[in-house]
Structures are given as C-alpha cells and as structure tokens.
C-alpha cells in the first residue's frame with residue numbers, strides 16, 4: 001500500500017458516518033430498521049454538559065424514545081468519576097466508565113458484555129479522535145455530535161481546530177469524489 005493510500009485510509013477512520021448538531025437530532029427509526037439495538041453514548045459533552053447536574057429535557061425525551069423503540073442506550077465513557085455513575089443511575093442506563101476509547105478493545109469488551117456486535121450497535125460522541133476514530137476502527141456506525149459545552153478542558157479545546165481541519169478535508173474529498 002502506498003503512503004498516500006495509507007494516509008487516506010487513516011483519514012477515513014476519522015470520518016463520521018453521520019454528523020448531527022445534538023444527540024436528540026439522531027433519527028432512531030432508520031437505525032432500528034438497520035437492525036441497531038444498542039447505542040454507545042459518550043458522557044461528557046454528548047449526553048450532558050460539563051457543568052450541568054442533569055441532561056437537558058431534549059436529551060431525556062430522546063432517551064425515552066430510544067426505550068420505546070426497543071433499543072438500549074448505554075453510557076460509554078473514558079470518565080470514571082462518581083458523577084458518571086450518579087447520572088447514569090438516575091437515567092437508568094447501564095454504565096461503562098473508564099473504557100479507554102479509542103481502543104478497539106474497549107468497544108469489543110462492552111459489545112460482548114451486552115450481547116451485541118458491531119453490526120447491531122452505533123457509537124455517539126463529540127470527539128473525532130476518540131469517539132469517531134475508535135468506533136470506525138471497531139466497525140461501528142459512528143455519529144458525531146457538536147459538543148454541548150464550549151468551555152472544555154484545555155487538552156480537548158486544543159484539539160478542536162485540528163478536528164475541524166480534518167472534517168473539512170474529508171468533506172472536500174467527498175465533494176471531489178462525487179463531482
């Protein structure tokens with residue numbers, strides 16, 4: 001494989017299958033029709049903003065819809081703080097904290113624990129280099145959301161301009177492929 005093709009493959013690993021503004025904008029019916037039974041949901045800035053005690057009403061309503069459609073949302077986070085456990089238990093969601101995204105092993109372990117496969121689960125998150133890269137390499141449909149809170153920890157904030165560049169370059173390439 002040439003160096004160029006290798007780097008293109010790596011970039012594909014960063015391309016989200018879907019990109020929505022907010023988790024509540026994820027349409028569930030098309031996922032259900034494709035046989036999706038489980039959603040691995042990132043915690044910080046995807047499910048809940050860093051400084052909030054509870055997810056927003058829109059998120060709560062969306063989670064209720066997930067349940068009504070016979071799917072399960074689980075918390076799938078690198079964060080292992082007491083806050084993650086508390087919020088997940090209040091929402092009655094199974095919680096997998098400290099998973100170590102973007103490691104492929106993290107996805108495999110949780111899917112196996114839940115009796116799911118990469119074909120029956122999707123991953124949702126706000127970070128390209130963690131949530132999307134990990135999901136794509138693990139063979140899951142990946143959904144990128146805009147971070148709920150712009151006031152993020154410095155290391156994450158520093159990565160945001162790079163994420164934007166990567167996403168823009170993927171978009172340009174797709175336009176070229178189409179045109």
Ligand SMILES: [Mg+2]
Pocket residue numbers: 042043044045046125126127
């Ligand atoms: Mg996050």
